[in-house]
Amino acid sequence: MPEVALTGVTKRFDKTLAVSDLSLTIADGEFVVLLGPTGAGKTTTLRLVAGLERPEEGRIEIDGRDVTKTTPAERDVCFVFQQYSLYPHYTVFDNLAFPLRAPGRKRPAAEIQARVEEIARLLRIESKLKNRATQLSGGEMQRVAIGRALVRRPSIYLMDEPLSSLDAKLREDLRIELKRIQRDLGATILYVTHDQLEAMTLADRIGVLAEGRLVQVGAPREVYERPNDIDVARRLGSPQINLVPSGTLGVEERPAAATTVGVRPEDVLLHREDGVAAEVLAVEHLGVETLVLLSVEDLTLRALLGGHAPVAIGEATRIAVRPGAALFFDERGRRITGPETGSPKTGSPKTGSPKTGSKSEAAYGT
Amino acid sequence: MSAKSTAHSVVEASSGGKWLAGGLVVVYALVTMIPLVWIFLTGFKSPPDSISYPPKVFFEPSMEGYVNLFTTRTRQTSEYIESLGPPETWYDEIVRKRNMVIAGPSKFADRYLNSIVIGFGSTFLAVFLGTLAAYGFSRFKVPLKDDLLFFILSTRMMPPIAVAIPIYLMYRTLGLSDTALGMILLYTAVNISLAVWLLKGFIDEIPREYEEAAVVDGYSRLQAFWKVVLPQARTGIAATAIFCLIFAWNEYAFVLLLTSGEAQTAPPYIPLIIGEGGLDWPAVAAGTTLFLLPIVFFTVVLRNQLLRGITFGAVRK
Numbered sequence: 001m002p003e004v005a006l007t008g009v010t011k012r013f014d015k016t017l018a019v020s021d022l023s024l025t026i027a028d029g030e031f032v033v034l035l036g037p038t039g040a041g042k043t044t045t046l047r048l049v050a051g052l053e054r055p056e057e058g059r060i061e062i063d064g065r066d067v068t069k070t071t072p073a074e075r076d077v078c079f080v081f082q083q084y085s086l087y088p089h090y091t092v093f094d095n096l097a098f099p100l101r102a103p104g105r106k107r108p109a110a111e112i113q114a115r116v117e118e119i120a121r122l123l124r125i126e127s128k129l130k131n132r133a134t135q136l137s138g139g140e141m142q143r144v145a146i147g148r149a150l151v152r153r154p155s156i157y158l159m160d161e162p163l164s165s166l167d168a169k170l171r172e173d174l175r176i177e178l179k180r181i182q183r184d185l186g187a188t189i190l191y192v193t194h195d196q197l198e199a200m201t202l203a204d205r206i207g208v209l210a211e212g213r214l215v216q217v218g219a220p221r222e223v224y225e226r227p228n229d230i231d232v233a234r235r236l237g238s239p240q241i242n243l244v245p246s247g248t249l250g251v252e253e254r255p256a257a258a259t260t261v262g263v264r265p266e267d268v269l270l271h272r273e274d275g276v277a278a279e280v281l282a283v284e285h286l287g288v289e290t291l292v293l294l295s296v297e298d299l300t301l302r303a304l305l306g307g308h309a310p311v312a313i314g315e316a317t318r319i320a321v322r323p324g325a326a327l328f329f330d331e332r333g334r335r336i337t338g339p340e341t342g343s344p345k346t347g348s349p350k351t352g353s354p355k356t357g358s359k360s361e362a363a364y365g366t
Numbered sequence: 367m368s369a370k371s372t373a374h375s376v377v378e379a380s381s382g383g384k385w386l387a388g389g390l391v392v393v394y395a396l397v398t399m400i401p402l403v404w405i406f407l408t409g410f411k412s413p414p415d416s417i418s419y420p421p422k423v424f425f426e427p428s429m430e431g432y433v434n435l436f437t438t439r440t441r442q443t444s445e446y447i448e449s450l451g452p453p454e455t456w457y458d459e460i461v462r463k464r465n466m467v468i469a470g471p472s473k474f475a476d477r478y479l480n481s482i483v484i485g486f487g488s489t490f491l492a493v494f495l496g497t498l499a500a501y502g503f504s505r506f507k508v509p510l511k512d513d514l515l516f517f518i519l520s521t522r523m524m525p526p527i528a529v530a531i532p533i534y535l536m537y538r539t540l541g542l543s544d545t546a547l548g549m550i551l552l553y554t555a556v557n558i559s560l561a562v563w564l565l566k567g568f569i570d571e572i573p574r575e576y577e578e579a580a581v582v583d584g585y586s587r588l589q590a591f592w593k594v595v596l597p598q599a600r601t602g603i604a605a606t607a608i609f610c611l612i613f614a615w616n617e618y619a620f621v622l623l624l625t626s627g628e629a630q631t632a633p634p635y636i637p638l639i640i641g642e643g644g645l646d647w648p649a650v651a652a653g654t655t656l657f658l659l660p661i662v663f664f665t666v667v668l669r670n671q672l673l674r675g676i677t678f679g680a681v682r683k
């Protein structure tokens with residue numbers, strides 16, 4: 001049974017269409033990440049599920065119950081806010097205990113104590129329980145904020161960019177911890193972010209939002225390999241996908257309607273005997289990988305190579321696109337699917353079964 | 367920032383500048399303190415000392431001013447006073463030196479009590495109603511919100527004396543003249559505009575997410591207000607309360623016009639303490655000293671809250 005189902009949900013603020021005809025189901029124990037730029041309607045979607053906003057149209061169900069018109073308290077959800085997540089006038093313990101002391105679901109003091117300590121251990125903040133909420137580092141605050149949600153066992157956890165205010169190292173640590181905790185607890189999570197790396201690593205399924213509309217939903221690799229349109233292709237992957245006019249780079253087998261060709265940086269191959277002439281403009285050593293900026297036929301191209309790739313600035317080389325790896329988009333930016341693009345990828349480590357469509361419910365591990 | 371830094375920092379004054387600023391503040395404080403110190407000292411002078419010329423800085427302290435403040439006295443012949451036998455209390459003794467006997471308590475204690483009831487009562491009401499109104503204006507869609515807020519502010523634009531006569535007539539009809547309730551309502555009405563505007567500013571600064579988190583966790587709106595908003599608005603509430611109390615405590619014009627006996631507060635009473643041969647300065651000074659105490663006390667108790675409250679916005683983390 002789906003834990004949460006949104007059907008045709010629409011929300012307007014005056015003239016702004018914040019969420020438009022959004023339908024999404026989240027299965028029990030699933031980790032769904034909504035990915036989109038600022039203003040895409042991510043926060044609004046979470047607030048609609050939580051009941052902090054009322055939709056103009058559509059239905060929201062939690063555990064098979066229509067909750068469209070009920071108050072937040074009646075919905076059995078938890079919300080981790082983007083900021084301002086802790087009460088500054090309480091200690092860490094009281095912050096964590098706060099949800100358990102709510103009138104409707106008040107627990108005995110001993111149980112609260114035990115539960116808070118359990119969660120504090122899980123998040124490795126036991127030693128901070130007596131601190132004031134304001135006497136914590138950013139990472140600790142965010143742990144407590146997540147802990148405040150985890151002390152309860154709601155139908156669904158809603159998390160609004162909980163890691164966005166942290167520095168890169170902490171973000172990575174907490175990301176891994178969050179995934180571990182979610183697996184251990186079997187929690188159902190709807191998570192919002194604008195960071196594609198977070199989306200790719202955390203999600204069982206990614207939903208790509210743009211201007212209030214859900215453009216594509218699918219497993220991370222599925223969305224990465226078979227984006228519905230140029231926008232989704234650009235949204236996922238770092239460094240970004242190369243988008244070039246059709247007919248360049250020596251990509252031969254292309255559908256007639258294609259106007260733009262998308263090539264992931266890792267699918268650009270250097271030092272090919274029979275390739276297109278190119279010049280190396282810049283080389284960035286990223287450690288495990290090397291990012292190379294190339295000039296080809298008046299185009300600038302990003303290529304991602306191994307850590308010790310032998311390239312030098314100014315070097316002339318010949319490049320090719322990994323066979324079958326190119327993505328084709330029509331003039332409206334939609335990806336062209338169907339038999340023309342069906343030639344299987346060869347030699348690509350990322351080959352998946354070339355299933356078309358985006359309805360797959362398969363949950364890939366990461 | 368390093369405390370040892372010798373370079374001129376943009377945000378921190380140089381140590382020379384600090385000393386200069388500190389010195390100026392001390393000098394200014396001393397200058398403004400002199401009248402207060404003089405009033406305090408005068409309260410402990412005898413009436414002749416209080417009007418001696420040149421003024422006496424060193425004098426023999428006496429409780430006469432305080433005794434006179436709290437009592438009414440009648441002049442008697444020395445034979446009559448002798449017939450009473452030796453004085454029973456220290457204040458009897460002070461009074462008899464001036465050939466007088468205590469006839470009864472003065473009205474000062476009553477007036478002072480009125481000040482406390484009216485001052486604190488109206489402050490409590492103004493802050494209570496102001497907090498609720500400010501919360502409403504801050505968080506809900508109120509029709510004509512801006513116009514209402516302007517209207518509330520506009521009640522403060524007229525000088526009190528301009529509305530004094532209408533209020534006088536109104537109160538006479540309503541039976542509120544010379545009642546503590548009438549004065550509490552009046553001061554509440556005057557203060558509430560200040561309270562709403564100040565508190566709305568403070569509550570606007572508290573992010574809504576706090577309440578929303580509480581509501582999602584299963585608290586009602588009112589409980590969220592009580593547990594989450596109020597504790598964080600504490601500094602603002604303290605600052606507002608002090609401002610309201612200072613106004614109500616010091617108010618003179620309305621109370622002079624609207625009260626005569628029962629509900630009069632201390633301010634119109636103190637200047638009228640007449641002793642023999644004119645004003646009884648030590649008693650006036652004693653009354654003034656006692657009158658200043660509550661405000662000083664509360665300002666000192668709440669000074670940390672007050673400082674943070676007044677400088678809010680300037681020091682966001």
Ligand SMILES: Nc1ncnc2c1ncn2[C@@H]1O[C@H](COP(=O)(O)OP(=O)(O)O)[C@@H](O)[C@H]1O
Nearest residue numbers: 013016018036037038039040041042043044045
């Ligand atoms: N309370 C609100 N009032 C008016 N407009 C809003 C409100 N909340 C969000 N919006 C608008 O709705 C759109 C989506 O906002 P939001 O859901 O916060 O985006 P995101 O979280 O993806 O950055 C934005 O254009 C934003 O300006």
Ligand SMILES: [Mg+2]
Nearest residue numbers: 042043082160
């Ligand atoms: Mg947002």
